[in-house]
Amino acid sequence: MSNVIEINELTKYYGSLFWKKKTPALDRLTLLVPGGTVFGFLGPNGAGKTTTIKLLMDLIRPSSGQARILGEPPDSLDVKRQIGFLPDAPAFSSYLSAREFLVICAKLLRIPSATRRKRIDEVLDIVKMTNHAGSRLGGFSRGMLQRIGIAQAILNEPKLLILDEPLVGLDPHGRQELKDIIISQKKIGTDVFFSSHILSDVEKMCDSIGILNNGKLLCAGRIDQLLSATGVRLHVNPGCDNIAQDFLPMATGSIKLSDGGWELVFTTTLDLTSKLDKLRAERPGDISVSSSRENLEDFFFRKIESDRFVE
Ligand SMILES: Nc1ncnc2c1ncn2[C@@H]1O[C@H](COP(=O)(O)OP(=O)(O)O)[C@@H](O)[C@H]1O
Ligand SMILES: [Mg+2]
Numbered sequence: 001m002s003n004v005i006e007i008n009e010l011t012k013y014y015g016s017l018f019w020k021k022k023t024p025a026l027d028r029l030t031l032l033v034p035g036g037t038v039f040g041f042l043g044p045n046g047a048g049k050t051t052t053i054k055l056l057m058d059l060i061r062p063s064s065g066q067a068r069i070l071g072e073p074p075d076s077l078d079v080k081r082q083i084g085f086l087p088d089a090p091a092f093s094s095y096l097s098a099r100e101f102l103v104i105c106a107k108l109l110r111i112p113s114a115t116r117r118k119r120i121d122e123v124l125d126i127v128k129m130t131n132h133a134g135s136r137l138g139g140f141s142r143g144m145l146q147r148i149g150i151a152q153a154i155l156n157e158p159k160l161l162i163l164d165e166p167l168v169g170l171d172p173h174g175r176q177e178l179k180d181i182i183i184s185q186k187k188i189g190t191d192v193f194f195s196s197h198i199l200s201d202v203e204k205m206c207d208s209i210g211i212l213n214n215g216k217l218l219c220a221g222r223i224d225q226l227l228s229a230t231g232v233r234l235h236v237n238p239g240c241d242n243i244a245q246d247f248l249p250m251a252t253g254s255i256k257l258s259d260g261g262w263e264l265v266f267t268t269t270l271d272l273t274s275k276l277d278k279l280r281a282e283r284p285g286d287i288s289v290s291s292s293r294e295n296l297e298d299f300f301f302r303k304i305e306s307d308r309f310v311e
Contacts, residue, residue: 002034002035002071003032003033003034003035004033004034004035004069004070004159004160004191004193005031005032005033005039005056005067005068005069005160005193006031006032006033006067006068007029007030007031007032007052007056007065007066007067007068008030008065008066008067009028009029009030009064009065009066010026010028010029010030010052010055010062010064010065010066010067011024011026011027011028011029011062011063011064011065012024012025012026012048012051012055012060012062012063012215013025013063023214023215024063024215025048025051025215026048026051026052026055026062026215027048027214027215027216028065028216029048029052029065029212029215029216029217030217031210031217031220032220033191033193033208033210034208035191036191037191037192037206037207037208038182038183038186038191038192038194038205038206038207038208039191039192039193039194039206039207039208039209039210040194040195040196040202040205040206040208040209040210041053041193041194041195041196041209041210041212042195042196042197042199042202042209042210042211042212042300043195043197043211043212043213044197044213044304045197046214047212047213047214047215048212048214048215049164049165049195049212050088050164050165050195051215052195052212053088053162053164053195055067055074056069056074056162056193057074057083057085057162058074058075058080069083069160070082070083070159070160081109081156082156082158082159082160083158083159083160083161083162084152084153084154084155084156084158084160084161084162084190085153085161085162085163086146086149086150086152086153086161086162086163086164086166087164088164088165088168088195090145090149092137092140092145092148092149093137094136094137094138094139095136095137095138096136096137097133097134097135097136097137098124098129098132098133098134098135098137098140098148098151099120099124099133099134101137101148101152102120102123102124102148102151102152102155103116103120105152105155106119106120106155109155109156111155111156119155120155123151123152123154123155124151126151126154126181126184127147127148127150127151127181128147128177128181129144129147129148129151132144141174142169142170142174143170143171143173143174143177143178146166146170146174146178147177147178147181149166150163150166150178150181150182154185154190158190159190159191160190160191160192160193161182161185161190161191161192161193161194162193162194163182163192163193163194163195164194164195165194165195165196165197166178166182166194166196167179167196167198167201168196168197168198175198175201179201179204179205182194182205183205199296199297199300200296200297202296203223203295203296203297206223207222207223208220208221208222208223209221209223209226209296211300211303211304213303213304213307214307216307218303218304218307219303223296226299227293227294227295227296227299231252231265231266231267231291231292231294232265232266232272232276232289232290232291232292233263233264233265233266233289233290233291233292234247234251234262234263234264234265234266234276234287234288234289235261235262235263235264235287235288235289235290236261236262236263236264236286236287237261237285237286237287238257238259238260238261239260240261240262240283240286240287241260241262243262243279243283243286243287244256244262244264247264247266247275248264250266250271250272251264251265251266252265252266252267252302253265253267265292266292267294267302276289
């Protein structure tokens with residue numbers, strides 16, 4: 001399947017020509033988002049996620065570089081018709097009812113009057129807000145507002161949904177409900193690109209992720225591949241400190257066990273395989289080797305942490 005988003009060396013400096021920030025909010029971001037996926041765009045606050053999404057939505061212009069959505073530049077009207085968007089802090093008029101708000105959105109989207117009501121009923125049903133259609137938005141909880149936000153984003157049956165931190169500020173129940181809605185959209189064939197810093201949610205929902213830090217992409221790819229490629233665990237029996245010392249410089253994690261043995265973790269198997277094979281053949285009783293799979297949270301923090309020491 002072709003890519004739904006293609007970003008090439010995208011860079012954004014905020015500020016005027018004469019008063020520009022020295023460091024870019026987004027620094028030569030290159031990223032391909034394949035179709036048929038839920039893509040999680042991860043990064044701590046200030047990483048540049050919203051900036052990227054604003055660039056994709058044509059709300060701001062890049063300092064350099066290009067982006068394409070569904071094969072077109074972000075300012076293409078044709079593309080705008082095929083995307084649904086939920087901004088990071090949507091503001092709703094508190095005096096409108098949920099249905100009135102969706103009618104306005106549907107009119108802006110030029111959904112014909114003949115199908116408008118039916119479609120609004122459908123989206124209210126999808127986000128489980130049918131019973132609140134006549135209630136004013138001012139009385140809604142954060143979770144209910146997020147569901148109405150999703151409802152407006154899917155009104156035009158988009159091919160691609162772009163959601164900026166949709167899970168933020170929700171309680172666990174609200175998060176689960178929203179995740180279910182996002183997964184339901186994936187099931188009907190909608191691609192989803194969403195940003196988040198809530199990692200445990202992402203691991204269950206996304207097929208692929210990208211991790212952004214200080215405006216730079218640290219890694220991107222399928223979660224199963226990123227995590228399975230993460231390494232090897234070497235257990236060294238007590239009394240074999242020389243083996244542990246030999247491998248320590250390459251280890252990303254090490255624990256000296258209370259029995260005198262060692263547990264070493266290597267996050268990349270690069271260059272280690274032949275060395276380990278040799279050791280296994282020569283001293284089979286002294287070590288055991290197993291594969292280690294990080295959870296996404298450990299992977300994320302390791303990537304962010306190691307980025308601190310670059311440059
Ligand atoms: N309108 C703006 N003017 C100046 N700086 C901004 C503006 N918007 C964001 N920034 C800065 O750009 C960086 C990235 O911000 P943002 O894209 O909002 O990150 P994230 O969404 O990942 O939290 C931050 O350092 C932020 O302070
Ligand atoms: Mg943001």
